[in-house]
Amino acid sequence: MKKSFFVIPLSFLAHILIVNITLYALTPATYLNTFSIIFLNISWFLITYSLDFYPTARRESFGQSLKNFFKLYLLFGLVYFTSFAFLKPYSYSWQYLFLVYLVICSLLMLFRIIFYWSRNLVRTKEYVHTRTVVIGRDKNLKKIRRIFDIPKYGYRYMGYFDNSESNSPTYLGTIENSYDYIFKNNVEEVYCLASRLSKDEIKHLMNIADNSLKKIKIIPDNKELFSRAMSIELYDSVPVLNLRASPLDLEYSNLLKRIFDIIFSSFAILFVLSWLIPVVFILMKLDSKGPLFFKQKRHGVNKNTFWCYKFRSMAKNKDSDTKMATKNDMRITKLGRILRKTSIDELPQFFNVLKGDMSIVGPRPHMELHTRQYETSVEKYLVRHFLKPGITGLAQVKGYRGEIIHKSDIINRVRYDIFYMEKWSILLDIQIIIRTVTNIFVADKNAY
Structure with missing residues (x-):
């Protein structure tokens, strides 16, 4: 997402405001204890940081973020009730404090829903589209095209380059032609199909990207082994593909x-x-x-x-x-x-x-x-x-x-x-x- 570096601080600020305003409005006595407020705010920062709660991945959906949201609710809930246990619940009953906690969770969820809805709406506008090209053509081209064609992801697919000529309306020329095209058409992301490129061609494209603020992404030669359950782990600097990954591996x-x-x-x-x-x-x-x-x-x-x-x-x-x-x-x-x-x-x-x-x-x-x-x-x-x-x-x-x-x-x-x-x-x-x-x-x- 363009200017995504604003998304994390703004989302963090919005969540912190929701937590603090709700506590101030419903449990004003909480703010009589400065340590309590510092404890809750620092805890929120540490929990969200440890959960990597504010990713900017373009393809992350509301449903995919729910798991992290429930982890956040659980961990922050422990902190929330612990703070009152050690810092006295003042004149509030535990039942009331639980209701306040539910209000905080509901408001945070409402903000998250509005955030994803507005993000998807903005991404349908032409001026925020990310201009992309693919270099190389194999069976993965059609699959990745399906992703580019989903409006909420905000891509604008320009076409592809390959040394095998084609009558396809999205064929832009040979791999050699791609170098000039990337600059002249302000392409922002370049996807390279490793099965169709030599080592030297990939290195050349990486140099172009590194020296011109272009993002380059490599789609490895999968030998048709990839699945939705796969994950990639790094053993030092060696990428290792786990073809049968499961959440229960954690x-x-x-x-x-x-x-x-x-x-x-x-x-x-x-x-x-x-x-x-x-x-x-x-x-x-x-x-x-x-x-x-x-x-x-x-x-x-x-x-x-x-x-x-x-x-x-x-x-x-x-x-x-x-x-x-x-x-x-x-x-x-x-x-x-x-x-x-x-x-x-x-x-x-x-x-x-x-x-x-x-x-x-x-x-x-x-x-x-x-x-x-x-x-x-x-x-x-x-x-x-x-x-x-x-x-x-x-x-x-x-x-x-x-x-x-x-x-x-x-x-x-x-x-x-x-x-x-x-x-x-x-x-x-x-x-x-x-x-x-x-x-x-x-x-x-x-x-x-």
Whole structure:
């Protein structure tokens, strides 16, 4: 974004004003303590700086910034309540202080929405467009053109250069012609497709850019290996491409997910399973012979084997470790049909979650026999084993649960599992949990 160096200080100033004006208007006694105000303002600066909260990336959207916003809310909330805990809450109740905190969060969110709306509006104006050209032509040209053609990003695509002539209306000439064109047409950003340029040509373009205030960006030769999940890491000065990156690769993400799992599973065990287990035990004894729990070896993260627990829903049989439940399966007991229809049979897996073998949300674990079968017949099947299996998952709430009748059933299940791994967030976990609960009250044709 042109003149983006103004965006960070202005956004920071606007946020600081929102925080301070709200506190002054709703908790004026706060300003009787100078240290309190200094503490809150410095904390805001340190938190936003550590989160890199004010990026100027042209393609960052409001949705992409939400994750950072919620991290900011959490960290600043801790600082906010800590300041009152140590500096006295004056005459304000904790309930009132919490409402003030919600007002601050709401105003900050409103400002952020207005900011992105106005930024996108401004970028549609011709005078703020960034003039760009592409040097080289391969399969990536069409892909990057789609980005340039989105008005809210503020690009003005001039055309491309390549040594292979073309009748395309956007073809501007050979790579040699690009050098003069960049200067004469005030091109601001130059995108070079490395697959079509020699080392000397790239160096020459870099020299031109460095000596003329032009930005040059290199699109590497991807050999068609790139994916949306990739990330680039620097090992000293060597760029290393990670083709299967996930938010859960980050330590804090794993820690956050684990804390959520422990709290949620502990709550479920204490307040649900504590009374449900005796009830199911009595009903099961009246319904059929056999143990209360059914346990089975399944594959988890990194294909490690663990014992997965469920309420027993079938009569004892020799096919339990080799054959999935099917529609009108004669092995399922009367009580078992109810347990399976409502997914209550899965609830003992909260013990697996608390133990650490599973997560609340993740790919459903399969029995060992099926893992061996699908890892050789279904492409990318083992990718789902990069993370812990879950009691519920994205594939399940999208309808891919239960018996696998057609090959497309397992293929689509794997696709959703990989999508979940690549796009994980606590918010996504909560959405899947809510959807799982609501599905209990809706007739699911695959729940049997």
